Amino acid sequence: MKLLTTLVLAFVALSHFGFLVLEMFFWDHPFGRKIFGMTPEVSASSAVLAANQGLYNGFLAVGIVWAIWSDRRDLKIFFLGCVVVAGIFGGLTAKTSILFTQAAPAVIGLALVLLARKPAA
Secondary structure, three states: OHHHHHHHHHHHHHHHHHHHHHHHHHOHHHHHHHHEEEEEEEEHHHHHHHHHHHHHHHHHHHHHHHHHHOHHHHHHHHHHHHHHHHHHHHHHHHHOOOOHHHHHHHHHHHHHHOOOOOOOO
């Protein structure tokens, strides 16, 4: 169970590092425009906002890596909770697919963390 939990958390962290790269470095390039379905005008006018969004995704990724490395249940719950909230918000306000690409993996990870045996005090 611990290995599966770690793998899911690592997947969530890796995904968020990927979001960071896409949003900070490829938003206003043909690759980013294709991924996000944008025109050059839209990507150019929103590039600064996307870079900020990418930075926040990086913070989430680093937090999850920290949680894995330190094996702290409280950090896992906090950062996965942040991802779930961000994913639900993004799915409701930006693009429904965010529910599946961001929120769902974090919900699975959070469920695994919560189902795992609590560490002995």
